[in-house]
Amino acid sequence: AQSVTQPDIHITVSEGASLELRCNYSYGATPYLFWYVQSPGQGLQLLLKYFSGDTLVQGIKGFEAEFKRSQSSFNLRKPSVHWSDAAEYFCAVGAQDTGRRALTFGSGTRLQVQP
């Protein structure tokens, strides 16, 4: 079965600094990969997705993520963080060749932005 690990439970960065959130997955074939963001009291919003092709994908709000097959990783990056980016971020994986027709989510990374 596929699994997703987000090693960092909580990260604090200064406004204007760069950001990288880590995501590692466990799955034998090429998975479908996603990053979501959740603001307090809200549902999850899709930031970006990877299915195949170019390993660097661009998303909304200035975020990007890079798929690295050799490291089983799909890290989320942003060159300059804004205070409004403070939220919780979830990585998710979908497995193509299993009977499961749902995504598996990591446990999340909470981002705090200091002024």
Place this chain on the structure above:
Amino acid sequence: DAGITQSPRHKVTETGTPVTLRCHQTENHRYMYWYRQDPGHGLRLIHYSYGVKDTDKGEVSDGYSVSRSKTEDFLLTLESATSSQTSVYFCAISEGDRGLLAQHFGDGTRLSIL
């Protein structure tokens, strides 16, 4: 906006009572999902549906049942609520026809069981 509405948005009830949460979608998606979100656990799948009257269990299905009698509505029922089912519940739909493409979420239902 994926046209997903969850009701109620908040509910407080007592242990042992039945509870039904409703998810309504307006875009005729085939796949619908119920997740629960608890601190430190991310989102965990309770049940999902791949068509009218077609449902399957997720990894935390014990104590929950679902029904889908119409494409647009997916109901989650707690037959006899327990305090361990206090959580935030999210409904989601999946793009496409295979259930593996991007999912879009409702705003959640905060359920407290006393």
